[in-house]
Amino acid sequence: MNFPSVPSYGAVMLIPILFFPLSKILSDKGCICTMLQLEYLDLYLIHWPLSAKPGKIEFPVPKDELLAMDFNSVWAAMEDCQRFGLTKSIGVCNFSCKKLENILSFATIPPSVNQVEISPLWQQQKLREFCKSKNIVVTAYSPLGAKGTRRGTHEVLDNETLKEIANAHNKTVAQVCLRWALEQGLSFVVKSFNKERMRENLHIFDWGLSLDDYKKINEIKQRRLLPKIEMVSPNGPFKSLEELWDGEI
Numbered sequence: 547m548n549f550p551s552v553p554s555y556g557a558v559m560l561i562p563i564l565f566f567p568l569s570k571i572l573s574d575k576g577c578i579c580t581m582l583q584l585e586y587l588d589l590y591l592i593h594w595p596l597s598a599k600p601g602k603i604e605f606p607v608p609k610d611e612l613l614a615m616d617f618n619s620v621w622a623a624m625e626d627c628q629r630f631g632l633t634k635s636i637g638v639c640n641f642s643c644k645k646l647e648n649i650l651s652f653a654t655i656p657p658s659v660n661q662v663e664i665s666p667l668w669q670q671q672k673l674r675e676f677c678k679s680k681n682i683v684v685t686a687y688s689p690l691g692a693k694g695t696r697r698g699t700h701e702v703l704d705n706e707t708l709k710e711i712a713n714a715h716n717k718t719v720a721q722v723c724l725r726w727a728l729e730q731g732l733s734f735v736v737k738s739f740n741k742e743r744m745r746e747n748l749h750i751f752d753w754g755l756s757l758d759d760y761k762k763i764n765e766i767k768q769r770r771l772l773p774k775i776e777m778v779s780p781n782g783p784f785k786s787l788e789e790l791w792d793g794e795i
Contacts, residue, residue: 579632590624590633591661595645596783612782617648625655635659639687640774642792643676650680661685661735663772665702666726666763673794674730686734689727690720691771699771707766711759718746725750726763770795 579586597620599611624636637659638649650656660677664670664686677684692698702708708719715722720736720743727734728750738744755763773787773795784790 586631587633589635589637589659590627591636591659592620592624592638594640594777595638596777606776609776609779609782612777612779612784614783617645618652621649621653625653628655637661637682642794643673644792646676646680646682656680657682659683659685659733661687663688663770664727664732664734665689665691665771666708666723666766667691667702667705668768668770670794674732684732686727686732688772689723689734689736692737697772701771705766707762711755711762714759715753717749717753721746721750722755722759725753725755729755 597613597615598607627633628636635658637657639661641660660682674684691702693700693703703719712719712722
């Protein structure tokens, strides 16, 4: 099975600030590249399909500062960053099929990557198939549910079906989830500050899931675990989760 390559540097993500030239974020004195001591980035991503008012940098963005993104001008600036050699590739995060179709309708450089929430509990089959048809690499964030973080959930690592599969292979639930993502042809980002868990996360290449394992995983009830209600606002660009995800919830 062929698996996608993963950028050698971590991706840098942004929420566009209204009227601020994105190329300056990478090229000016005190910019991201300078702070990282790099001449260029491997991958530069739009973090969310919305913008924020200029001023203080805060995340999550306060609801009263959420603004609609000018997709055409923001993506044109992203393309400039690639053309100027400031980044090798450009992409997006948290884009639905509909929002990707919008970008692709006018892009001269299509997004290389769409980074989205994916785990065995939220497999995003429709989005993955769409991205594959457009040669967009899908990167899974929170493949373990981001347990222990402010935004995370225990539902992935505590799932009984995944525990049963892990016990059968003498593996951890985390290893099962990462092996599943690998076998799906996904790239993925997983974070830990625990050295032992970091080692465990690497031990996913010398074994595989069975057809019976897949049958069980495919029967897991699907639900978006990180819906991001903080991106929804009565006065913002998305007034409901349905609008934010274009029905992909």
